[in-house]
Amino acid sequence: MTESGAPTPVEVVRPVGLARRLLGMLLVTHPIPSLMYVAAVAVFSVLAAVSSGRALPPATLARVLVGVACAQIAIGTLNDYMDRDLDAQSNRFKPLVVGLITPRMALGQVISATIIMLLLMAPLGWVALGLGMLIEGLGLAYDLGLKRTPFSGLLYALYFPLIPLLAWAVFGSYQPFLLWVLPFGAALGLAMNIANSLPDLEADTAAGVRGLPHLLGLRNGLAVVWITPPAIYLAMLALDLFGVVPAQPIGLALAGVAATLPVGIAALLYFRRPVARTLRITFYIQALGVVAMASAWFAAVAL
Numbered sequence: 001m002t003e004s005g006a007p008t009p010v011e012v013v014r015p016v017g018l019a020r021r022l023l024g025m026l027l028v029t030h031p032i033p034s035l036m037y038v039a040a041v042a043v044f045s046v047l048a049a050v051s052s053g054r055a056l057p058p059a060t061l062a063r064v065l066v067g068v069a070c071a072q073i074a075i076g077t078l079n080d081y082m083d084r085d086l087d088a089q090s091n092r093f094k095p096l097v098v099g100l101i102t103p104r105m106a107l108g109q110v111i112s113a114t115i116i117m118l119l120l121m122a123p124l125g126w127v128a129l130g131l132g133m134l135i136e137g138l139g140l141a142y143d144l145g146l147k148r149t150p151f152s153g154l155l156y157a158l159y160f161p162l163i164p165l166l167a168w169a170v171f172g173s174y175q176p177f178l179l180w181v182l183p184f185g186a187a188l189g190l191a192m193n194i195a196n197s198l199p200d201l202e203a204d205t206a207a208g209v210r211g212l213p214h215l216l217g218l219r220n221g222l223a224v225v226w227i228t229p230p231a232i233y234l235a236m237l238a239l240d241l242f243g244v245v246p247a248q249p250i251g252l253a254l255a256g257v258a259a260t261l262p263v264g265i266a267a268l269l270y271f272r273r274p275v276a277r278t279l280r281i282t283f284y285i286q287a288l289g290v291v292a293m294a295s296a297w298f299a300a301v302a303l
């Protein structure tokens with residue numbers, strides 16, 4: 001009751017319907033980046049099989065893709081679960097913040113996705129299972145606190161090379177150029193970690209996050225993100241020029257376009273409108289460019 005005797009207004013909490021629950025369970029997985037990882041594995045798997053003269057069984061491919069998707073679901077969901085208090089302070093639209101799903105539901109999704117990933121990967125052999133566990137384990141370690149430390153970039157650097165290596169482990173055979181996947185993937189993974197963090201840089205820094213992107217700052221972070229893909233491409237050119245990793249000219253040229261065009265578009269968009277929303281959009285543009293560059297280079301050196 002109020003002092004005037006009128007009834008005190010009661011906030012009505014509306015129940016969340018099934019459709020909105022399902023939407024929340026989808027959004028909490030960070031669906032666009034997750035789909036990009038799955039698409040990359042699909043492309044790399046085809047290239048691995050063709051370059052090695054092996055068959056590409058649809059059932060096995062589906063098993064690998066669903067397994068990778070489950071790993072991404074667990075990683076994305078745990079990320080939002082761990083960041084729910086920070087997201088609430090920043091007024092971000094996130095499923096856990098607005099109540100589309102509950103924290104218990106999020107944890108249940110992490111556990112379920114992890115179990116399914118293990119069940120799918122186990123029949124593919126110890127190497128595939130180990131790589132699948134590493135892919136998810138590095139992502140979960142990032143979520144559980146290492147994203148707030150300078151080691152955040154290291155986790156991405158370790159994570160990125162595992163994506164093509166998983167494809168070749170299941171569908172291909174060893175080829176000498178795979179050794180270069182490690183340094184190239186590490187550098188690109190580091191750049192993508194920075195690009196992914198830049199849109200939330202100010203809010204995260206204010207909350208005490210001290211990951212590598214936050215220590216670099218916006219200007220240095222953008223420099224690393226924009227310079228890395230062209231630098232990796234120059235290294236690819238050098239390997240071909242000196243005969244270390246010969247590449248077909250067409251594939252190498254396409255890799256060059258993929259290494260430079262997305263960076264140019266991203267820089268142009270940001271200079272026209274230097275806001276966080278632009279950085280979110282350019283992250284996806286540059287991530288697609290990285291996948292396209294890697295695919296073109298693999299095709300150029302493996303086929």
